[in-house]
Amino acid sequence: MSASKQSSTFSAPPLKVLLSLGLSDLLHDRKVSICIMASIVAVVAPLLLLFGLKFGIVSQMRAELLSDPRNLEIRMLASAKLEPTWFEKMRNLEGVGFVMPLTRSLNTIADLFVDSRRFAENVELIPTAINDPVLDGISIPQGRNDVVLSSSAASRLAVKPGERIQLRVTRLHESRTERAQIEVRVLAILPPESFSRPAVFLTLPLLIEVEDFRDGFYVPGSGVETGSALQPRTHFARARIYADKIENVEALANRLLKEGIETSSRLAEIKSVQSIDKVLGIVFGVIAWIAVLGCAASLIGAFMANIDRKRKDLALLRLMGYGRLAMQGYVVMQSAVLTVTGFTVGCLMYLLGSQLFNQMLGEYMKADRFVCRLEPIHFVMALAGALMLALVVAGVGGVVVTKIEPAESLRDL
Known part of the structure; x- marks a missing residue:
């Protein structure tokens, strides 16, 4: 057999096959996937609601200041x-x-x-x-x-x-x-x-x-x-x-x-709004960092446990010819899919929560006022932040995956 035929025989399957296997794996282990997405939703939804309240209240107060030229x-x-x-x-x-x-x-x-x-x-x-x-x-x-x-x-x-x-x-x-x-x-x-x-x-x-x-x-x-x-x-x-x-x-x-x-x-009124903005910013920042660190720790633990549970399956993929870089992409893809899905669910929960806030708290405010509001750019920035966190977590898991040797899939045969 010629060298070219041998190279063709032992080449790795297409990457789309690897991606398809990754999605199938998420669906097969739906309980684990749901748990990971739930940890993302548990962070995204409250943070969006908290920031929506901060942005809504402060921006409304700023709008009232700006609408009155006497300020x-x-x-x-x-x-x-x-x-x-x-x-x-x-x-x-x-x-x-x-x-x-x-x-x-x-x-x-x-x-x-x-x-x-x-x-x-x-x-x-x-x-x-x-x-x-x-x-x-x-x-x-x-x-x-x-x-x-x-x-x-x-x-x-x-x-x-x-x-x-x-x-x-x-x-x-x-x-x-x-x-x-x-x-x-x-x-x-x-x-x-x-x-x-x-x-x-x-x-x-x-x-x-x-x-x-x-x-x-x-x-x-x-x-x-x-x-x-x-x-x-x-x-x-x-x-x-x-x-x-x-x-x-x-x-x-x-x-x-x-x-x-x-x-x-009217410097006193202006300073009052600026102080509220600063205080709410500090409160949001502290809560956000604690929630993000907790979410990162939870995701790292979940991915590590999942990787350890599937070492033989991952070793089999290595045996099929997928290199270290492809295996890192496999973990990153799964992490990105879970993050985007969890973020989407979190956004839906935010929309429900914001409507509830605006209806219940809006009774104590003037007409056409809001208490919880986010701009589209805020969702884009939040998704970018969530994906960055997912990439960091996936990077840690990817390092572990690259250390799995193909021979591990043959030890129990």
């Missing part, structure tokens, strides 16, 4: 002399989302008037521009006479977008009471949750005109022909300052404090 605001407590260069520097700082000059507090109040029955006194005047977080998704006033009303101001006036109202400002000039009246157009109305107080969002030039009028200057278009000549504006008293995200609120407030500007913010 991004750093309010100045006192007036200062802020030059235009200061505002330009602030806009270029990392972590700053929006900066807008403000006039003195006394000059940010005006009356709104439609007729004798529809009016609002002492309404707050707030300058706005593009990227204003309060007006997110709302048309931004561009023209001098365009304004956006808060919901409470609009309800007092009973007006709708597109209607025109009168903005009235009063001053005492040379012992005479003078009243400026400017007609403005309601561009849009804010939803109630965006801003609760009666307010008018207007362009900065219009707010400056209000302050100039109150300071006794002549303002064209105000309807009042008296007043001294306007002086070039060199500074502003205050500023509207917003961070670009809640993580930067503290750093921005500390920077302003270093400049001698006292501020207030």
